Amino acid sequence: MKANIFLFHRVSPQRDKLWDPLSPGRFDEVLNYLKKNFYIENAETILSGNFKTSNSKPFAAIVFDDGYKDYIEYALPILKKHNLPSSMYVVTSCVESGIPPWTYVLDNALANTKKNKIEVDSSLLPEELKNTSWKNETDKIAFAKKLKPFLKTVSNSVRKKIYEQVIKSLDDVQPPQNLMMNWKDINEIKSGGTVVGSHTVSHPLLAKIESEEEIEIELKLSAEKIKEQTSEFPSTISYPIGSYDERVKKLAKKTGYKFGLAVQQQVLDTTKHNVFEVPRIELYNEPMLKTKLRINGTLEKIKKVLR
Ligand SMILES: [Zn+2]
Numbered sequence: 001m002k003a004n005i006f007l008f009h010r011v012s013p014q015r016d017k018l019w020d021p022l023s024p025g026r027f028d029e030v031l032n033y034l035k036k037n038f039y040i041e042n043a044e045t046i047l048s049g050n051f052k053t054s055n056s057k058p059f060a061a062i063v064f065d066d067g068y069k070d071y072i073e074y075a076l077p078i079l080k081k082h083n084l085p086s087s088m089y090v091v092t093s094c095v096e097s098g099i100p101p102w103t104y105v106l107d108n109a110l111a112n113t114k115k116n117k118i119e120v121d122s123s124l125l126p127e128e129l130k131n132t133s134w135k136n137e138t139d140k141i142a143f144a145k146k147l148k149p150f151l152k153t154v155s156n157s158v159r160k161k162i163y164e165q166v167i168k169s170l171d172d173v174q175p176p177q178n179l180m181m182n183w184k185d186i187n188e189i190k191s192g193g194t195v196v197g198s199h200t201v202s203h204p205l206l207a208k209i210e211s212e213e214e215i216e217i218e219l220k221l222s223a224e225k226i227k228e229q230t231s232e233f234p235s236t237i238s239y240p241i242g243s244y245d246e247r248v249k250k251l252a253k254k255t256g257y258k259f260g261l262a263v264q265q266q267v268l269d270t271t272k273h274n275v276f277e278v279p280r281i282e283l284y285n286e287p288m289l290k291t292k293l294r295i296n297g298t299l300e301k302i303k304k305v306l307r
Helices: 024-037 043-048 070-081 092-097 102-112 137-151 156-169 183-191 212-230 246-255 288-295 298-306
Strands: 002-008 059-066 087-090 195-198 236-238 259-261
Touching: 002 043, 024 059, 024 070, 024 288, 043 059, 043 195, 043 236, 043 259, 059 070, 070 183, 087 092, 087 183, 087 236, 092 212, 102 137, 102 156, 137 156, 183 195, 183 212, 195 212, 212 236, 212 246, 246 259, 288 298
Parallel strands: 002 059, 059 087, 087 195, 195 236, 236 259
Antiparallel strands: none
């Protein structure tokens, strides 16, 4: 069986220089297009193979990572209008603290700081990032756009070290306190039919964590917290930034999850993919034409040819 699992994060009219949410209008347009072209079910229903349909359209699911509150304000009303189900994967430390994941906090600090340099141990940085001061806004945004991809390539401990130094340097910016859902919100969306799953405790790149114990803590404590707060053990772990390896797959299964979701901009093919390496297709705030190319896989094909 094949299915397209579409991944979203924020849906909001708010604009962002570094990580732009999907506008509600575009989200509505995307859902209209998905409804016309796919038979939409919950990701968990599709993955468990627990359904009967005579529908001839291909399967698709709509899933959200991170647990932003704008899901309730903007995404849910539009999903309800189209009568479409969805799943939400939450980062439990963010639910507890109200502070967004480090990926957001980093972008937010760099986008909004008035400072013109950061104090970071430059031995941890590659050549193109060693100059940690900037002359103007353009310079700063260019630095930010290189820093985050670099942080996704290093070990989890190095990533944390650099991140902490950057955030300490940019102490003129505080992370927003009103962006994340709390447990009350999560229980409300769950009663409304949203499937709730885990997106770990602290949003690390799981495959970049050196010790298996630490990977297990991320998988286990987040699931236990969700069980404690919603009375249901989550069946899905969504790997932050799609990062997983053989250890992560093994430990996710051992923890008691049924499904592990990655991000590979590919269609799920159950004859090819294991349930702990389910690919998802991420959609962004892009022109509808580009979004359609992403949805039907043409964009990936073009990229492959160009590579
Ligand atoms: Zn995430």
